Amino acid sequence: MNPVTPYLKVCGMRLPENLAAVAALQPDFLGFIFYPKSSRYVGTQLSQVDLAALPAGIRKVGVFVNETVDTVLARVVEFGLDLVQLHGQETPTECARLQAAGVSVIKAFSVGEEFNFEVLQPYVGHVDYFLFDTKGAQPGGNGTTFNWNLLATYDLPVPYFLAGGLGLKEAEALRNLRLPGLFALDLNSRFEIEPGVKDAGLLKQMFTSLRT
Numbered sequence: 001m002n003p004v005t006p007y008l009k010v011c012g013m014r015l016p017e018n019l020a021a022v023a024a025l026q027p028d029f030l031g032f033i034f035y036p037k038s039s040r041y042v043g044t045q046l047s048q049v050d051l052a053a054l055p056a057g058i059r060k061v062g063v064f065v066n067e068t069v070d071t072v073l074a075r076v077v078e079f080g081l082d083l084v085q086l087h088g089q090e091t092p093t094e095c096a097r098l099q100a101a102g103v104s105v106i107k108a109f110s111v112g113e114e115f116n117f118e119v120l121q122p123y124v125g126h127v128d129y130f131l132f133d134t135k136g137a138q139p140g141g142n143g144t145t146f147n148w149n150l151l152a153t154y155d156l157p158v159p160y161f162l163a164g165g166l167g168l169k170e171a172e173a174l175r176n177l178r179l180p181g182l183f184a185l186d187l188n189s190r191f192e193i194e195p196g197v198k199d200a201g202l203l204k205q206m207f208t209s210l211r212t
């Protein structure tokens, strides 16, 4: 079912010192938002040098919304990204082109009160992971949870990240979660001092709670 402890991703890093503080907690993945309309947009304060200084074990994820394949690939090279996470209406063909270029792909889907798993089928074989996030006003980072029971019948051969409003309050339920295909947990706005700036102390509590 799940890995003993799902892998942990912290998303939406924006400032160099904060990045270093969160990296010290040894997350498995760190996410960087390349969506200019997000309050967590990487902007100009983070550089390739900051990302290159991260420990090798932390995989760097670039988050995009409806960018062209060429734009995504340019960012992958510029920032040394290991994976890309696509939060818009990116097609299976676009995902396949990114994979063919050697990039691992996470395709995100927004989950409302119901979810039609049939929309995932065309992506199987063209993505490395899915990410299930809560449907909201923004393409991501809405800070609310969805009904995880919707994933109980998931039976596709693609592991997934669970996202959407995960916070310390959910730690115990997350520890006890046994969902088919669950690969990683995605933490974001519930651990922020301000958009794109994480509270490393709060994250440490969450990591300890989830990893022990």
Ligand SMILES: O=C(O)c1ccccc1NCC(=O)[C@H](O)[C@H](O)COP(=O)(O)O
Residues within 6 Å of the ligand: 011, 012, 031, 033, 035, 038, 039, 040, 063, 064, 065, 087, 133, 138, 139, 140, 141, 142, 143, 144, 163, 164, 165, 166, 186, 187, 188, 189, 190
């Ligand atoms: O976080 C954003 O601002 C964002 C904007 C546009 C697309 C994706 C975005 N975030 C991607 C993530 O992986 C978030 O961690 C995920 O949406 C969950 O966020 P939250 O509900 O705040 O925990």
